[in-house]
Amino acid sequence: MSSKPQPASSSSDLDERKRKRKLSNRESARRSRMKKQQRLDELVAQVGQLQEENKKVMQMIDGATQLYINFSSDNNVMRAQVSELTGRLHSLNSVIQIASEVSGLAFEVPDIPDILLEPWQMPCRVQPIPANVDIFKF
Numbered sequence: 001m002s003s004k005p006q007p008a009s010s011s012s013d014l015d016e017r018k019r020k021r022k023l024s025n026r027e028s029a030r031r032s033r034m035k036k037q038q039r040l041d042e043l044v045a046q047v048g049q050l051q052e053e054n055k056k057v058m059q060m061i062d063g064a065t066q067l068y069i070n071f072s073s074d075n076n077v078m079r080a081q082v083s084e085l086t087g088r089l090h091s092l093n094s095v096i097q098i099a100s101e102v103s104g105l106a107f108e109v110p111d112i113p114d115i116l117l118e119p120w121q122m123p124c125r126v127q128p129i130p131a132n133v134d135i136f137k138f
Contacts, residue, residue: 100106
């Protein structure tokens with residue numbers, strides 16, 4: 001029961017095959033366009049999402065930068081205060097030393113290390129500073 005090709009196909013059979021092929025190609029092209037459009041829509045949505053994430057990250061960076069600037073400014077103020085207070089302490093120690101020499105009384109004036117020159121040698125006990133959990137909200 002093998003089918004033998006007919007010696008002459010009728011033109012209507014050829015036309016029908018061409019029509020089916022064209023229809024199949026059109027349907028395939030339509031599906032391809034739909035897939036491309038769907039992919040484009042997904043990419044546009046992803047761009048929007050990434051732009052929102054980028055905006056949030058930039059706001060967090062701006063906040064962290066502002067915190068850094070504030071801390072740096074506070075640190076500079078404190079360094080100036082340390083320098084001023086160290087100078088006052090040295091002046092007062094000099095006054096005490098001169099007073100002890102003039103009065104003949106012996107005052108014990110301990111040497112206070114200059115923490116600006118030797119920051120690794122702290123003059124007092126180091127106390128831990130608890131970190132604030134909300135300082136950087138990532």
